[in-house]
Amino acid sequence: MFPETFMADAAxxxxxxxxxxxxxxxxxxxxxxxxxxxxxxxxxxxxxxxxPGEMTDVEADELCVILSGSGMVHRQIGGETVQQPLVPGAVFALLDGEETLWVVTETVRKVYLA
Structure with a gap:
């Protein structure tokens, strides 16, 4: 657990x-x-x-907040491919075992809780 005074400059x-x-x-x-x-x-x-580049990953349960960068995460949800934009301010959840394709055009930085 964090102390009440915890602060970090994630950017x-x-x-x-x-x-x-x-x-x-x-x-x-x-x-x-x-x-x-x-x-x-x-x-x-x-x-x-x-x-920048493209990579595959297998996710854990995670909440993400994109701080900077750009790109797209391709995800399989309910048998359909869904494109999750990676833009500053985007907030989304990844699910345990989910297979993803990360396509990054400008370095992406995120805060995560997993």
Whole structure:
């Protein structure tokens, strides 16, 4: 749990990027970086980013708030492909086991609770 005085500048936090594993890369040479900020009600609160490129992922239950960047997440929901825009201010949930395709055109940074 966070102290009452907890504050973080998620938009300017320095993250160390690492290459996306080759098995997940669809296009380009994307990197990801993250930082755990703490625990909130038993859930991990953190910041994550991805540089331009395309990658697949299998998600955990997560609430996301996009801070910056642009792109699209392609998701399978109810047997249909849904495109989730990655734009500043977008808020959405990802579901445990959901297979996604992240297509990033400008480095995306998000705050997540998972």
């Amino acid at each position: 300017s936090l320095t993250l160390s990027n690492t290459p996306v594993p080759a098995a997940q890369v669809v296009a380009g040479s994307p990197f990801t970086g993250s930082a755990v900020l703490g625990d909130w009600g038993g859930k991990e609160l953190g910041v994550w980013q991805m540089t």
